[in-house]
Amino acid sequence: MKSGAPGGRILVVGGYGAVGSTVTSQLKEWFPGQVVPGGRDGARARRQGGQRVDVGDLAGFRQVLDELGDVLVVVLCVEPPEAAVARTCLTRGIHVVDVGASRRLLDAVAEWHEPAVDAGATAVLSVGVxxxxxxxxxxxxxxxxxxxxxxxxxxxxxxxxxxxxxxxxxxxxxxxxxxxxxxxxxxxxxxxxxxxxxxxxxxxxxxxxxxxxxxxxxxxxxxxxxxxxxxxxxxxxxxxxxxxxxxxxxxxxxxxxxxxxxxxxxxxxxxxxxxxxxxxxxxxxxxxSRVSGLVAAYVTRELLTASVPAGVHHIEQLPTLADLPERLAAHGVTVRHLAG
Ligand SMILES: NC(=O)c1ccc[n+]([C@@H]2O[C@H](COP(=O)([O-])OP(=O)(O)OC[C@H]3O[C@@H](n4cnc5c(N)ncnc54)[C@H](OP(=O)(O)O)[C@@H]3O)[C@@H](O)[C@H]2O)c1
Incomplete structure (x- = not known):
């Protein structure tokens, strides 16, 4: 996969919500000019350099991807009604980072491992706290x-x-x-x-x-x-x-x-x-919410700058992310080793 910081944009859906606003601000710091926060309130999204996007409207979502044209990663910071949103991205070769916590949706995305590998795209699921x-x-x-x-x-x-x-x-x-x-x-x-x-x-x-x-x-x-x-x-x-x-x-x-x-x-x-x-x-x-957003931002950076295999993976399946808890020390997260 890609190394360095490739050009192209990062669409943060729910990008001004409780989790998404941290994702947006952290990624803007790392990838200036490449981050597009989105949500259903077009005016609010545009105030932050983003645009209107609704994951409840699949045809409209596809149109947003077509119009942007160079989306590298979609970070889902809102739960879409169905897995078709993630599948749409993966089949187009767009990476997905998903903070969702619903088993039904995550299982449905996981079924798309082979098509994602064929398209050279990676989805990272189970992202957050x-x-x-x-x-x-x-x-x-x-x-x-x-x-x-x-x-x-x-x-x-x-x-x-x-x-x-x-x-x-x-x-x-x-x-x-x-x-x-x-x-x-x-x-x-x-x-x-x-x-x-x-x-x-x-x-x-x-x-x-x-x-x-x-x-x-x-x-x-x-x-x-x-x-x-x-x-x-x-x-x-x-x-x-x-x-x-x-x-x-x-x-x-x-x-x-x-x-x-x-x-x-x-x-x-x-x-x-x-x-x-x-x-x-x-x-x-x-x-x-902030720490969940930071986890999503770190995972997105890893997808764009490190060697992460194509396919659909849960966070614990990617060895490159194993030390993420320690990397969050700078943001006030303390790892504690217990006797068991
Ligand atoms: N993995 C974890 O540890 C973890 C932790 C916290 C939260 N989460 C998950 O993260 C998600 C977001 O939580 P949150 O606390 O950030 O909620 P939130 O503050 O309500 O943020 C959701 C954002 O998504 C936008 N949105 C809602 N429906 C949308 C749609 N159909 N299309 C596009 N954008 C839409 C909302 O703006 P508009 O209403 O203007 O569209 C809002 O900006 C939830 O699914 C939650 O379960 C996971």
């Missing part, structure tokens, strides 16, 4: 035990951070999904012992395949104990599930976007077990 940094830590813990037979991932999010609307919508929809795993008590670095609740982040499904681990579960809590308890008590009532509950989901999405109890810190932890052998790694930081 969770999925993303969780996948990288899980790989380390898995290797430390010589191949895990079980992985437990823990994510703590700051309830005081202003999470973007699309991320809140995703989280509330995920709360309505059925879960079978049980909550667990675990020490979260910097936050003490917490009760963490199974949550359908895509990493747990991806890692079973990419690392060949038979069992993996991701659990979530917020920094605020009362809010965590209230949220998961609401889930247990079952009121959020079923087709008849979009009104309740909308109301919850609205209150999450307005109410902020807690800080903006986050922590993630990966525990691997092989028989009696255990290993754990963790990291902490502030502002998970």
């Amino acid at each position: 969770a999925p993303g940094l969780t996948n990288l830590l899980a790989r380390r813990a898995h290797e430390a035990v010589g191949g895990a037979d079980r992985l437990d991932l823990t994510v703590l999010l700051g309830a005081g951070e202003r999470h973007g609307a699309d991320a809140v919508r995703w989280t509330v929809a995920a709360l309505a999904e059925p879960v079978t795993a049980r909550p667990k008590r675990i020490a979260v670095p910097g936050y003490g012992r917490r009760t963490v609740h199974p949550f359908p982040f895509s990493d747990q499904y991806t890692l079973r395949r990419t690392l060949g681990v038979p069992e993996a579960t991701t659990r979530l809590c917020l920094d605020s104990r009362p809010l965590t308890a209230a949220l998961f008590a609401l889930r247990r009532t079952g009121l959020l599930g079923g087709a008849g509950r979009p009104g309740l989901q909308r109301a919850l999405t609205g209150s999450f976007s307005r109410v902020h109890f807690g800080g903006d810190g986050f922590a993630v932890r990966a525990d691997a077990r092989r028989g009696d052998h255990r290993a754990a790694c963790a990291l902490t930081g502030r502002a998970q």
Whole structure:
């Protein structure tokens, strides 16, 4: 693949959102004049040197690619309704970096590995904090035990951070999904012992395949104990599930976007077990939307300047990105080695 910094543009879809604004600003610093932030609000996009783009309109999206003509990478900082957006890019030889966390969409893009190889394009999936940094830590813990037979991932999010609307919508929809795993008590670095609740982040499904681990579960809590308890008590009532509950989901999405109890810190932890052998790694930081955006920016830079194989890969499958947690130290991310 290409080396150096090739000419051509980087389209950041959702490029002025909570995650996307960091992607846009970091990439503008590294690739001045090459970054095009996009979203459905054309005026807002243009104010930042970008343009209108809507991933809900596939024909319109193709037209944007045609008009720009020299797009090298599309960074998806909003979840499109279907995988066709990523497929459109890959079949045209355009790289994709996807911060999405929905298993259904990531699995659908992963099916396009061979066509992407044929087109010489690379997609990097599981980019962000969770999925993303969780996948990288899980790989380390898995290797430390010589191949895990079980992985437990823990994510703590700051309830005081202003999470973007699309991320809140995703989280509330995920709360309505059925879960079978049980909550667990675990020490979260910097936050003490917490009760963490199974949550359908895509990493747990991806890692079973990419690392060949038979069992993996991701659990979530917020920094605020009362809010965590209230949220998961609401889930247990079952009121959020079923087709008849979009009104309740909308109301919850609205209150999450307005109410902020807690800080903006986050922590993630990966525990691997092989028989009696255990290993754990963790990291902490502030502002998970910003750090997710930084992960996406670093991955994009890697695609443009290093040798990354064509095809569809999850972040933990690319050895060149294995030290990304340490590279984020400059942005306040601290990697913590735990006893396991
Ligand atoms: N992997 C991770 O760790 C991680 C972490 C955080 C978030 N995420 C994911 O990242 C995504 C973005 O989250 P966020 O917090 O940045 O949300 P956000 O602040 O709501 O940003 C979404 C952006 O996308 C734009 N947008 C919405 N619909 C669009 C469409 N159909 N076509 C083009 N642009 C569209 C929005 O602007 P307009 O409304 O003006 O179009 C907005 O700028 C979510 O899917 C979330 O689940 C992943």
